[in-house]
Amino acid sequence: MQLYSGFPVLDRSGAQQYGEWLQRAQRFGGFVLVDKPKGWTSFDVVRFLRRLWGIRKIGHAGTLDPLATGLLILGVNAATRHLSSLQALVKQYQTTIKLGAVTATDDAEAPEQPVGPVPDLTAAELEAVLERFRGTIEQVPPAYSALKYRGQRFYELARRGQLPPASARTVHIWRLELVELRLPFVRLSVACSAGTYIRALARDIGAALGCGAYVYELRRTAIGDFRCEAAWTPQELEQLHQEHTTHARILPT
Structure with missing residues (x-):
């Protein structure tokens, strides 16, 4: 043992x-x-x-x-x-994100809000966007999270329509690999530092592509x-x- x-x-x-x-x-x-x-x-x-x-x-x-x-x-x-x-410790995830829409929670827990048509991306074009999110990046946590602002959880404030101030945090993405591209779904493998939100990563990738995105599925595969x-x-x-x-x-x- x-x-x-x-x-x-x-x-x-x-x-x-x-x-x-x-x-x-x-x-x-x-x-x-x-x-x-x-x-x-x-x-x-x-x-x-x-x-x-x-x-x-x-x-x-x-x-x-x-x-x-x-x-x-x-x-x-x-x-x-x-x-x-x-x-x-470093966290590892397998995630599927869906392009073309966003949600209030940045995952499938909330209803979809269509943003725009999904571009007909090639793997090479998507890789060029993913490269922007590798290494040390600034990330704004999702509005629906367990972080606290003045003693209250973000998700408690968000449910009352009181969005907390959007303050970026420094995180590190050790690995961001394209596993499968089957539009509008993109499957990724991620290794990241503590404090990284995969929901925020999906949201920001969608914003960079101009079509929106949210986490459709998420699985944590390793911690250290x-x-x-x-x-x-x-x-x-x-x-x-x-x-x-x-x-x-x-x-x-």
């Missing part, structure tokens, strides 16, 4: 050591890799694990939007003090060296826990 900051990490390789991990996590702390389902908020995952394990102190190392799927790293008990170091392939779905964790509990009950005393 691998360790991070001295705490055990529960991933797919540790199924046989689940009981040991749970005992250490309950007494001291630990990390778990979860593949967040579409439609769940990041806090839905926290709430699920609190109920499953009966542990109150659980947090995550970076929010995923409800419509996004993929890797969420959660800390338990004393391990929560080390979540900030995980948040600082942690990969989504090694993560558990909530349903798998529940089954693993039930099997462990059943086995513990039938063991002779």
Whole structure:
């Protein structure tokens, strides 16, 4: 079982050591890799694990939007003090953006607002635009985000029609690769610094193309060296826990 900051990490390789991990996590702390389902908020995952394990102190190392799927790293008990170091790691995503429209949330959670005809782009033409967004860039976060302004979340203000001031932040795009071009859809592979919003990246690419764009699908595939392939779905964790509990009950005393 691998360790991070001295705490055990529960991933797919540790199924046989689940009981040991749970005992250490309950007494001291630990990390778990979860593949967040579409439609769940990041806090839905926290709430699920609190109920499953009966542990109150659980947090995550970076929010995923409800419509996004993929890797969420959660800390338990004393391990929560080390979540900030995980948040600082490079994030990797696979995303499909849709050209020709925008939405209030910059993803598919809000209704489409058509902007204009989608240009008949070639891969080379799109690459020329993507090049502008590689490296260190300035990015304005989406109006609907978990950032705070004067003690209130951006999305709380946006829902009341009170848009927070648009303040750009410096982020770094380590990789921005064109995976597939099937207009009006564009599939991209992204590696970026902490604080980068893929929704904002899609919005800005659409603006640069003059036709608008928003995130149609989004999946986080990695955080640092942690990969989504090694993560558990909530349903798998529940089954693993039930099997462990059943086995513990039938063991002779």
